[in-house]
Amino acid sequence: MNKKNLYTLNNIQEKYLSKNSLQKSSKLFSKVFKDIVKDINNSQKTLSVLDKNFMFNFEKKNLRQFKKFKTIALIGIGGSSLGSEAINSFLDNKIKKKIYFFDGLDSEKISKFKKKENLDKVLFLIISKSGKTVETLSNFSVLNIIKKNSKNIILISEKKNNLLFFISKKFNLFHVEHKDFISGRYSVLSEVGIIPAYLMGLNILKIRSRIRDFLKGKEMLFLKDSTIKLASLLKSNKINNLIFLNYSPKLEKFLFWCQQLIAESLGKKGKGFLPVVSNVPKDHHSLLQLYLDGPRDKLFHIFSVQENSKEKTDTKKIMQSKNFLDQKKLSTIKTAQKNALIDVLKKKKIPFREFKIKKINEAVLGKLFSYFILETVIIGKLINIDPFDQPAIEDVKVQTQKILS
16 A cells, blocks of 8 residues: 555465455454444543544643643653653654653663752653552652652543552642553553653644544555454464564654554464564664574564665775765665565565555654554454453562562
C-alpha cells in the first residue's frame, strides 16, 4: 500500500502459510472486524481509545498551569511510559523541553538527576494504572518530592483504593483518572500518552486525527491481509521470531512500544511471536549472517523513515580518485543498504514486511499507534486468545510482593 505519508508492504511467501488456516481466518475476519468496530464505539471497552469522540478525564484548561515547566520527568514503566517515550523520540524536533524518563530501577540515574536538576522546577508525571506498580512507587519515593499542595506533580492512576490515589488525596495533588478498562499497553492514545504529549508542546488533536484510517478502504484491506497472514503464521508455529529491523533512531522507542504490545497481547497458550528490536545497518555487521543463513523461523519487519540528510561523503579528497561512496549523502547510503537487504530477502524467499514513514508528524505517529493496536487485537481474536489480559505477569507481581513483605 502506497500512501502519501506511509508506505506498507507484505511479502510473506505461500510456503509459510496454511491454505486451510488462511481460509478459516478469512471467513472469521468479517465477524471479528464488526466486533472491533462495536468495541470502538463502546465507551466501556479498551478499543474506545480509537473512537473519534473518546472522552478524556481531563480538560486542557486545567493542564495549562503545568505548561510553564521546561523540564519534565515521567515516572512509569511498561505501558505507562513506552508510549510517551515513543512520542518524545519520534517528534523530538518539535519538542523544546528537556524530558527525563524513569522506567526502571536505576539508582545512579536518579542520583545524577537529583544533582543536576532543581527538583522544584521539574514537572513530575507519575503514571501507574493500578497505582501500586513497584518500580514506579519506588522511584517516586526515592526522589522524595511529595509535599502538601505541590504544584509540580501530576498523578495518573485508577480512581480506586491504591497508593497513588491515596497520596493524591492526602497531599492534595493534581490527579487524573486512568480508565480501569484500558490496560497499559493500549493506553497511549488515552490520558496516559496524550497528557505528556500536550505538556511536551505537541498538537494532541493531530495525534488522534488519523487513528481510524485503517477501518475503511484500501487501508482496511491491508489490515485484513496482514492479520489473516500473521494469524496463519502463529497457528502453524513455523515462524516464532519477529525481528524489527530499524533503520531510523527516531523509531526505536516506538518499536519497544510495539514489542510490549505484541508480546503481552499474543504470548499465550503456547503461541506468540518473540519481538526483537534490531538496529540496522549496525546489526548488518553482527546479526545479518544469522538472519539470512540461520533457521528460517523469523519474520522481518523493516522500518525506515524517508530522510534527506545534508551530510555527504568526500572520499575523493582522501583517496585521490572517485569511488562508489564519493559525494553520497548518508541517507542515500543507508537507503541503499536497506534496499540491498530487501533484494536478498526476496532472492532467498525469506518473509518480510516493510513500513516506510515518509513524513514525521503527529498524525502519522498516531496512525502507527492505531494500526498496531488494531492488528494485534484482531490477530489475537483470529487465533482464539484474549489480547487484553496478561495472567502470567500477575503471578510474578504477586510473588514479588510476597518476597518483599
